[in-house]
Amino acid sequence: MMLVIxxxxxxxxxxxxxxxxxxxxxxxxxxxxxxxxxCIGAFVGLLNGLGVAYLRVPSMIFTLGMNTVLKGLMVxxxxxxAPRSEAPHWMEVLAVGDTFGIxxxxxxxxxxxxxxxxxxxRTPLGRYIYAVGNQEQAVFLSGVRTQWVIVGAFVLCGTFAxxxxxxxxxxxxxxxxxxxxxYLMPAIAAVVIGGTxxxxxxxxxxxxxxxxxxxxxxxxxxxxxxxxxxGRQIIYGTVIIGMLLVYGxxxxx
Numbered sequence: 001m002m003l004v005i006x007x008x009x010x011x012x013x014x015x016x017x018x019x020x021x022x023x024x025x026x027x028x029x030x031x032x033x034x035x036x037x038x039c040i041g042a043f044v045g046l047l048n049g050l051g052v053a054y055l056r057v058p059s060m061i062f063t064l065g066m067n068t069v070l071k072g073l074m075v076x077x078x079x080x081x082a083p084r085s086e087a088p089h090w091m092e093v094l095a096v097g098d099t100f101g102i103x104x105x106x107x108x109x110x111x112x113x114x115x116x117x118x119x120x121x122r123t124p125l126g127r128y129i130y131a132v133g134n135q136e137q138a139v140f141l142s143g144v145r146t147q148w149v150i151v152g153a154f155v156l157c158g159t160f161a162x163x164x165x166x167x168x169x170x171x172x173x174x175x176x177x178x179x180x181x182x183y184l185m186p187a188i189a190a191v192v193i194g195g196t197x198x199x200x201x202x203x204x205x206x207x208x209x210x211x212x213x214x215x216x217x218x219x220x221x222x223x224x225x226x227x228x229x230x231g232r233q234i235i236y237g238t239v240i241i242g243m244l245l246v247y248g249x250x251x252x253x
Contacts, residue, residue: 008200018180045158
């Protein structure tokens with residue numbers, strides 16, 4: 001999500017990219033489920049990127065529409081019932097297994113984090129993402145194909161969402177409909193709390209990590225207080241609106 005927000009865009013298809021990649025990957029089973037699930041996430045990200053970059057549809061509208069399309073496709077795929085397929089063994093080992101007491105999910109996060117940091121700090125794509133988020137028109141006039149920068153960021157976002165879906169499937173031992181719905185608002189809130197400008201151009205991966213830790217601690221505290229899910233969503237939404245107002249005032253100055 002951070003990669004897309006750095007551009008000044010948003011990806012609201014995250015919930016059903018998570019669910020669709022997990023459901024289709026578990027239905028396939030075996031080790032081929034991993035590249036299959038990643039390809040699904042990347043393909044949806046590609047469609048999102050093309051719609052935003054070339055059709056110039058606002059990312060909020062296009063990705064929300066894609067989220068609805070994926071939801072409908074998964075209802076057709078399952079016939080409206082819960083999927084009967086269970087997560088492959090490797091998904092469960094990756095999500096809940098450990099080596100010498102160290103959870104495998106930690107290694108998975110470190111691998112994803114290393115890729116994200118490498119892209120943002122050591123590749124032209126990462127530098128262009130920041131530049132496009134600051135001033136897309138100026139970057140375009142300098143000769144950079146900004147459309148492909150946008151497409152690349154959305155593809156990465158979809159691919160990482162697919163990783164999330166398969167990890168969740170392994171944790172729950174199966175994939176199910178709407179499994180990603182509860183992660184959209186916390187994901188956006190974690191990014192903006194971590195210091196990424198929701199209007200684009202500024203932010204660090206470590207800040208997003210700290211924002212995620214803050215959201216997890218907040219969620220745990222609300223669980224102890226027996227706060228209903230509706231109350232949590234209100235808090236996440238308030239945080240996002242508040243940060244948007246702060247960043248908006250900064251841009252005016």
